[in-house]
Amino acid sequence: MKKRPTINDIAQQAGVSKRTVSRVINGATNVNAKTRENIQQIIREQGFSPDKKARGLAVRRSYLLGIIYDNPGTFYIDQVQEGVLQVITEKGYELIVHPCRYQDAGFVDNCTGFVHRSNVDGVIVLPPVSESAALADAFNRHGVNYVRMASVALDEPYRMVISDDRHAVADLALYLVAQGHKDIAVISGPNAYSSTTERLEGFCHALHTLGITLSANRIIEGDNTYQSGIACGRALLTQDPIPDAIFANNDDMAIGVIRAAHDLKINVPQSLSVVGFDDNLMAARMLPSLTTIRRPVRDMAASAAQKLIAQIENLPADNIATQLVKAQLIVRESTRKKSDFS
Amino acid sequence: MKKRPTINDIAQQAGVSKRTVSRVINGATNVNAKTRENIQQIIREQGFSPDKKARGLAVRRSYLLGIIYDNPGTFYIDQVQEGVLQVITEKGYELIVHPCRYQDAGFVDNCTGFVHRSNVDGVIVLPPVSESAALADAFNRHGVNYVRMASVALDEPYRMVISDDRHAVADLALYLVAQGHKDIAVISGPNAYSSTTERLEGFCHALHTLGITLSANRIIEGDNTYQSGIACGRALLTQDPIPDAIFANNDDMAIGVIRAAHDLKINVPQSLSVVGFDDNLMAARMLPSLTTIRRPVRDMAASAAQKLIAQIENLPADNIATQLVKAQLIVRESTRKKSDFS
DNA sequence: TTGTAGGCGTTATCAT
DNA sequence: ATGATAACGCCTACAA
Numbered sequence: 001m002k003k004r005p006t007i008n009d010i011a012q013q014a015g016v017s018k019r020t021v022s023r024v025i026n027g028a029t030n031v032n033a034k035t036r037e038n039i040q041q042i043i044r045e046q047g048f049s050p051d052k053k054a055r056g057l058a059v060r061r062s063y064l065l066g067i068i069y070d071n072p073g074t075f076y077i078d079q080v081q082e083g084v085l086q087v088i089t090e091k092g093y094e095l096i097v098h099p100c101r102y103q104d105a106g107f108v109d110n111c112t113g114f115v116h117r118s119n120v121d122g123v124i125v126l127p128p129v130s131e132s133a134a135l136a137d138a139f140n141r142h143g144v145n146y147v148r149m150a151s152v153a154l155d156e157p158y159r160m161v162i163s164d165d166r167h168a169v170a171d172l173a174l175y176l177v178a179q180g181h182k183d184i185a186v187i188s189g190p191n192a193y194s195s196t197t198e199r200l201e202g203f204c205h206a207l208h209t210l211g212i213t214l215s216a217n218r219i220i221e222g223d224n225t226y227q228s229g230i231a232c233g234r235a236l237l238t239q240d241p242i243p244d245a246i247f248a249n250n251d252d253m254a255i256g257v258i259r260a261a262h263d264l265k266i267n268v269p270q271s272l273s274v275v276g277f278d279d280n281l282m283a284a285r286m287l288p289s290l291t292t293i294r295r296p297v298r299d300m301a302a303s304a305a306q307k308l309i310a311q312i313e314n315l316p317a318d319n320i321a322t323q324l325v326k327a328q329l330i331v332r333e334s335t336r337k338k339s340d341f342s
Numbered sequence: 343m344k345k346r347p348t349i350n351d352i353a354q355q356a357g358v359s360k361r362t363v364s365r366v367i368n369g370a371t372n373v374n375a376k377t378r379e380n381i382q383q384i385i386r387e388q389g390f391s392p393d394k395k396a397r398g399l400a401v402r403r404s405y406l407l408g409i410i411y412d413n414p415g416t417f418y419i420d421q422v423q424e425g426v427l428q429v430i431t432e433k434g435y436e437l438i439v440h441p442c443r444y445q446d447a448g449f450v451d452n453c454t455g456f457v458h459r460s461n462v463d464g465v466i467v468l469p470p471v472s473e474s475a476a477l478a479d480a481f482n483r484h485g486v487n488y489v490r491m492a493s494v495a496l497d498e499p500y501r502m503v504i505s506d507d508r509h510a511v512a513d514l515a516l517y518l519v520a521q522g523h524k525d526i527a528v529i530s531g532p533n534a535y536s537s538t539t540e541r542l543e544g545f546c547h548a549l550h551t552l553g554i555t556l557s558a559n560r561i562i563e564g565d566n567t568y569q570s571g572i573a574c575g576r577a578l579l580t581q582d583p584i585p586d587a588i589f590a591n592n593d594d595m596a597i598g599v600i601r602a603a604h605d606l607k608i609n610v611p612q613s614l615s616v617v618g619f620d621d622n623l624m625a626a627r628m629l630p631s632l633t634t635i636r637r638p639v640r641d642m643a644a645s646a647a648q649k650l651i652a653q654i655e656n657l658p659a660d661n662i663a664t665q666l667v668k669a670q671l672i673v674r675e676s677t678r679k680k681s682d683f684s
Numbered sequence: 685t686t687g688t689a690g691g692c693g694t695t696a697t698c699a700t
Numbered sequence: 701a702t703g704a705t706a707a708c709g710c711c712t713a714c715a716a
Contacts, residue, residue: 008709022712051399085439094460282627349693364694365702367694393694396694691710692710697706
């Protein structure tokens with residue numbers, strides 16, 4: 001790689017000390033307007049930009065941020081990356097990714113290890129890893145800056161960005177009932193996740209206020225995978241009678257349900273409505289396309305990045321209020337409309 | 343964040359100079375066995391690991407690698423990250439991601455800018471960005487280390503990892519014909535991509551040797567998006583007669599074709615076989631699941647990482663031979679089998 | 685408003 | 701085999 005100009009080169013060319021150049025770089029006010037102009041000009045000409053390693057060495061900062069996640073689906077991650085990058089690049093940070101298996105034994109050590117080795121200034125933790133209290137504890141002990149994305153307030157506001165799953169599933173309940181569905185089943189996620197609880201409870205509660213109560217055999221626990229969706233779907237669809245509608249805890253499982261229904265020669269949506277959660281890339285392209293709930297992942301990620309940088313730079317955290325963003329119901333082909341009922 | 347021990351702390355405790363500690367760290371031979379033992383012991387106790395910024399400053403290296411790509415929607419990227427990470431983390435490198443729009447005007451500058459700002463030691467470029475000669479030129483001019491992943495040899499062997507698309511599509515042609523398909527159409531990708539040429543030519547050539555020649559109206563150019571798949575599919579399926587089979591340049595388009603067929607009440611695979619390319623996450627989950635071609639993306643990414651590190655560290659590039667990995671035909675539900683013909 | 689000196693943690697040079 | 705000492709590029713006291 002070509003050698004880039006250093007602050008010394010600039011200083012020499014400008015005929016000033018590097019301290020002055022440093023001042024210009026960092027926007028200090030106490031620099032003669034003319035000298036500043038001149039220096040900025042030279043900086044532009046030379047295409048100079050301060051070396052992050054060196055600056056980091058001096059300032060004890062790496063200008064590196066990390067995102068930690070376990071497989072929430074590529075679609076999700078890409079959106080997160082986009083949202084994060086947009087915010088951080090203009091502030092001079094770079095993004096390092098750290099996938100991990102948060103079920104594994106050494107997972108907490110793995111993550112703290114990553115943070116130390118890579119020397120990131122802070123990390124954004126995505127669900128479902130974000131729900132790990134153990135990890136948050138470890139980070140706190142080690143004084144690591146972090147922001148968690150989740151669907152419940154698990155931590156102090158300045159470390160959380162929250163999506164209001166509960167509200168969204170209530171909308172969904174309302175919609176299903178309005179379309180004439182009565183016998184509704186749900187495939188929830190792993191009990192350990194608070195997102196699971198939020199969605200399940202939110203959904204059941206909303207149904208309850210609409211006069212519908214789910215019997216125990218209509219609620220079954222999946223593990224958020226496509227395979228699990230098939231299995232749980234089959235379990236539900238071999239009951240007699242079969243339910244009118246199935247709400248799965250995420251799109252992967254919902255698509256599994258559609259597959260299960262197909263294998264059992266059950267028509268979606270004519271004989272069965274299916275709803276997912278996430279609005280992942282597949283949702284719109286599936287046949288039938290999937291009715292689901294979309295979280296503004298990009299925006300959430302962007303606020304997470306902002307909060308993280310605020311921590312790192314000790315900024316006046318005016319946006320310290322818990323970020324609570326609304327999720328949105330997207331109606332597609334996998335749910336039967338009232339007008340379709342016979 | 344907690345302050346980590348430095349090389350000075352270790353040196354002091356060991357009662358030696360930091361130069362000696364440095365020697366131990368870097369595995370220099372000329373250190374007394376006993377001193378080495380002792381120092382290593384202390385290093386372990388203290389959980390010391392050298393600071394990358396500082397080392398990088400001294401050695402002019404950041405221990406950061408980048409991956410550059412467009413098309414964040416693909417499932418491709420996640421696999422690439424996995425493959426790359428596995429190789430690089432054990433060598434002490436970290437991974438930075440850089441999505442970009444390679445159709446945009448300033449795209450080359452954007453990428454070189456990224457390389458300089460982030461100070462990565464090298465980058466892996468994914469298709470289709472990897473096919474940009476302009477970018478490769480720029481990288482060469484700037485002396486940037488890079489490795490390109492593509493389906494043709496566009497560059498010197500030590501900068502390329504190649505998947506043998508041509509071979510794979512020949513297998514596909516063979517299979518389709520063997521299953522009794524005669525009137526075959528193809529939706530190719532943008533002409534500008536060499537992957538497009540590889541697949542189109544490879545496919546047509548293979549068909550030709552099997553005694554089948556495609557007429558011009560059976561070949562149409564898409565842009566590799568789902569939407570384009572729908573449009574091209576519709577175009578093909580409103581011809582009279584409609585083709586037996588459609589081979590789309592990638593899975594996204596193939597899934598668009600299935601949608602188009604569905605909208606036109608054409609049954610897949612009974613009346614139409616559809617084949618994609620990539621074996622993305624959707625392929626197996628689609629209804630019907632998609633017959634497609636799978637490249638060993640993870641492995642390709644891993645070799646790319648190895649080659650990149652070899653460049654950076656001036657390693658004896660024994661694995662300098664062009665990496666040519668085979669793609670593989672995956673038969674699923676979207677193609678009609680011979681036994682199904684009436 | 686500007687400059688000098690020293691330090692951040694590591695490796696490289698050259699002695700010893 | 702080991703150790704001073706000087707880089708590496710930048711920043712922050714402290715002076716002038």
